[in-house]
Amino acid sequence: MFVISERQILHADLDSFYASVEQRDDPRLRGRPIAVGGGVVLAASYEAKAFGVRSAMGGREARQLCPKLVVVRPRFEAYVEASKAVFAIFNQTTPLVEGISIDEAFLDVTGLHRVSGSALEIATKLRLEVREHVGLAITVGVAPTKFLAKVASGVAKPDGLLVVALGGELDFLHPLPVERLWGCGRVTSAKLRERGVLTVGDVAAIEERALVAMLGRASGRHLHALANNRDPRPVHVGRRRRSIGSQRALGLRRLSLDDIDTAMVGLVDRVCRRLRNAERVCRTVVLRLRFHDFSRITRSHSLARPSDATDAILDTARGLLAIAAPLIHNGGCSLVGISLTNLGNADDPFQLELPFGARPLGRIDRAVDGVRAKFGTAAITRGVLLGKEQGMTVPMLPD
Numbered sequence: 001m002f003v004i005s006e007r008q009i010l011h012a013d014l015d016s017f018y019a020s021v022e023q024r025d026d027p028r029l030r031g032r033p034i035a036v037g038g039g040v041v042l043a044a045s046y047e048a049k050a051f052g053v054r055s056a057m058g059g060r061e062a063r064q065l066c067p068k069l070v071v072v073r074p075r076f077e078a079y080v081e082a083s084k085a086v087f088a089i090f091n092q093t094t095p096l097v098e099g100i101s102i103d104e105a106f107l108d109v110t111g112l113h114r115v116s117g118s119a120l121e122i123a124t125k126l127r128l129e130v131r132e133h134v135g136l137a138i139t140v141g142v143a144p145t146k147f148l149a150k151v152a153s154g155v156a157k158p159d160g161l162l163v164v165a166l167g168g169e170l171d172f173l174h175p176l177p178v179e180r181l182w183g184c185g186r187v188t189s190a191k192l193r194e195r196g197v198l199t200v201g202d203v204a205a206i207e208e209r210a211l212v213a214m215l216g217r218a219s220g221r222h223l224h225a226l227a228n229n230r231d232p233r234p235v236h237v238g239r240r241r242r243s244i245g246s247q248r249a250l251g252l253r254r255l256s257l258d259d260i261d262t263a264m265v266g267l268v269d270r271v272c273r274r275l276r277n278a279e280r281v282c283r284t285v286v287l288r289l290r291f292h293d294f295s296r297i298t299r300s301h302s303l304a305r306p307s308d309a310t311d312a313i314l315d316t317a318r319g320l321l322a323i324a325a326p327l328i329h330n331g332g333c334s335l336v337g338i339s340l341t342n343l344g345n346a347d348d349p350f351q352l353e354l355p356f357g358a359r360p361l362g363r364i365d366r367a368v369d370g371v372r373a374k375f376g377t378a379a380i381t382r383g384v385l386l387g388k389e390q391g392m393t394v395p396m397l398p399d
């Protein structure tokens with residue numbers, strides 16, 4: 001039999017990430033209920049969560065629940081920087097890191113006992129380092145499977161550490177409410193509760209066939225496996241993001257095509273820099289536009305060969321904007337987004353398209369990136385962007 005119980009997996013998850021960064025950077029916000037966002041809550045501090053404030057909740061509802069709520073505008077660059085610092089610590093801990101989101105990852109520390117100590121020692125050190133070097137609280141769950149490690153960190157939050165002992169997996173899992181199971185959302189949970197299935201142990205006691213009849217094939221099988229702690233998925237190293245994107249809210253002003261182009265140029269600059277920093281190339285450029293009536297369109301085009309050159313990508317984006325132009329009625333465009341997808345590695349052999357190492361554009365891009373890395377993003381800008389207000393950068397929603 002394939003033995004999976006010897007694996008040691010950490011699920012490390014920063015607590016109330018955006019809100020914690022804000023509290024870290026502004027002492028006046030510490031100990032107070034805060035929400036990051038505006039119209040919609042993107043993240044709530046634990047003090048706000050105590051009042052029932054949750055992410056994705058409308059700002060108004062949040063204020064009703066918690067009249068003393070302090071609402072803070074998001075600073076995504078600060079979050080990206082904090083995330084990078086935390087991932088650097090993950091990568092020092094083990095080469096087997098699978099990032100799941102900006103503030104969460106699985107780390108496989110199997111076999112590191114001799115080098116780094118027990119999984120408990122590794123997790124303890126990781127938490128200390130994140131606290132010391134980044135100033136944030138991170139919760140870690142340790143278990144033989146990814147699923148269980150994630151459940152453990154969920155139970156241990158906030159600022160906690162929980163190790164599920166070998167052999168103790170089912171004892172830990174079965175008393176938990178069904179909602180702790182991955183993929184048990186509101187609908188599934190309601191179906192289960194209706195039938196008196198309240199705990200993970202209750203789910204485990206049901207035959208797979210009966211669970212499939214209750215929830216459908218995929219969901220039934222999935223929950224049956226998890227409730228019995230069958231989760232053989234390995235930690236995927238280098239499972240990297242599939243797209244890089246950025247978008248900008250343009251407000252309610254009437255905009256000319258030139259204005260939209262200006263915003264788009266800024267976005268292309270930004271995503272191309274991120275693409276090159278990640279040492280990746282892209283094949284497909286996606287343009288998204290949203291209009292004042294909330295309708296939206298998406299247009300995409302694939303390059304002849306993968307590229308990380310701002311000029312090639314900007315040309316493609318401009319082509320897409322030209323195609324979309326007839327649909328931009330009365331300048332009623334409220335959001336523009338650019339995503340780069342079909343990503344590959346910059347060092348893949350197909351990159352060697354130009355003989356003699358001649359990549360003049362690449363060298364200009366890299367020089368610009370270098371100046372910006374040293375002197376800040378505003379140090380160099382395109383002529384077209386000078387003195388232009390480019391709108392507020394808003395977070396990318398998953399595709």
Ligand SMILES: [Mg+2]
Binds near residue numbers: 103
């Ligand atoms: Mg988190």
